[in-house]
Amino acid sequence: MQKKRNTRPVKVGRLIIGGGHPVVVQSMTNTDTRNIDATLNQIHDLAAVGCELIRVAVPDQAAADALREIVKRSPLPVTADIHFDYRLALAAIEAGVAKLRINPGNIGGTDRVKMILRAAQENQIALRVGVNAGSVHRSYLEKSGGDVVQAMLLSAEDQLNILTEEGFDQIVVSLKSSDVLQTVQVCTEFSTKWDFPLHLGVTEAGTRWRGTIRSAVGLGILLAQGIGDTLRVSLTGDPRNEVTAAYEILKALHLRERGPVVISCPTCGRCQIGLEKLAEAVEALTGALPYPLHIAVMGCVVNGPGEASRADLGLAGGKGEGIIFREGKIIRKETENNLLPAFEEELVKLIKEKYGTEVLL
Ligand code: SF4
Known part of the structure; x- marks a missing residue:
């Protein structure tokens, strides 16, 4: 086991991600966010098995409207997952989320990104920016000569430049691939250049059995190198399995304790x-x-x-x-x-x- 790498602390509600704090276990609801009771029930179920941070998808205004009540009654800090529409990001901040997951490249231009950043700063909201191997923009692949890992790093660098130029530093970064070794490589390279905390995950890992194994291999290699500040084990099905799998990985490496x-x-x-x-x-x-x-x-x-x-x-x-x-x-x-x-x-x-x-x- 290598010593945990030094990353800057990012405040997410009552949690701190990075800065030497314990690896935060998170998951994502798979209910319709507009169904407030169903979403809250699932959040409570996830909290009961040890989930510490919850992400909900916010695909439209009705989902953004539901957020206020969800945030108010949630036992866990809430991250809003938003794509394309900056107005949904602003509505989520308004609703009191602790963190936003956005892609500054697809939110409609620099001015709109700046509006989100200003609102995030004023409300002390953290941002997670991420690159997925499957959706990395063609232009980065052209620049990297088809090397997916380098294309992901270039894309992450561009996103970070947009945010840090505005003086924003409450950022968690994710670099995910459905290929385990690609995930390991891209996160390892990133962590040698940047000190933003890393959100680990093997994307679209699969069903409970295969997905847990694939995640355990990828995340295990990274965590054993001291890389990773928060994680989600993405599994098809009941998200409680994501949380129990995350703890088994962390317990095996003596990084967290929870239950027998x-x-x-x-x-x-x-x-x-x-x-x-x-x-x-x-x-x-x-x-x-x-x-x-x-x-x-x-x-x-x-x-x-x-x-x-x-x-x-x-x-x-x-x-x-x-x-x-x-x-x-x-x-x-x-x-x-x-x-x-x-x-x-x-x-x-x-x-x-x-x-x-x-x-x-
Ligand atoms: S505990 Fe007994 S049954 Fe189990 S593997 Fe060892 S020797 Fe075999």
Whole structure:
């Protein structure tokens, strides 16, 4: 792991992105923004799994009108995602968003960009500017001789020049590609030249399984190099999966803690229990807990507790029975059917002892 790169701090509502602060986990609603209740319900669901910053699409005036109420009732700072129409950007600022995601190149000319910047400055709103490999303008590709990464960097540089010439520096930058290595390369090169905080993401990463793997590889490489100040794992489907995936990536790199880490063995010829189901049940049981516990679900009583000796609590299956262990020591033996309820009991006890909290699982 390399030390986190130095970036300038950008204030987004009550959050700070960059400046050595913890990597901020964000997501985007996929409800119709004009449906205020549906959007707020989703924001609450996302906050419950640890999302810290929420982005909503603002495609038209009706969506911009809904923003005021959404911002007022949202438990999270809101970013408005706007393309083409500077009036929507001004309306979003007026509605009280904490951040705007715009593309200064498609907002209708320098005067309009300046109007947005002035309003953002007056209201202390941060901006995110971004380049996506798929939509980088042809002129940059011509300049870079067809090199997509260099074209993205040229485009980002132009956008940043427009903003910084006006003295604006509350900027977060994103450089995304659906190609994992391209994302890694462009973010790495950018971070050697600029100190604006980076929003990481592999764009259009895919469905939950593939998208999580692709994001974990790309974002993992960057984060391990100390690059990245906020991230979104873009996945098709329920955005709560984006947040849980983001924390698994950050937890694996010891960058953030949230909830338990559940490990389970891959099983081998010694396993005589339905471990996959058991591991899934333990994951479901512990998924919403906020405590950074280390939990192990192991296939056999012979090697399980030893292999998982670092676990706060674990269970291991045997033939028709299983054991529960705490920090490598066996504390209970149970029949296979009773293993999960007994584990639950021990977990409640452990949380009470360790954190002084009564939990209902
Ligand atoms: S814990 Fe037991 S069943 Fe699981 S992989 Fe190790 S030896 Fe095999």
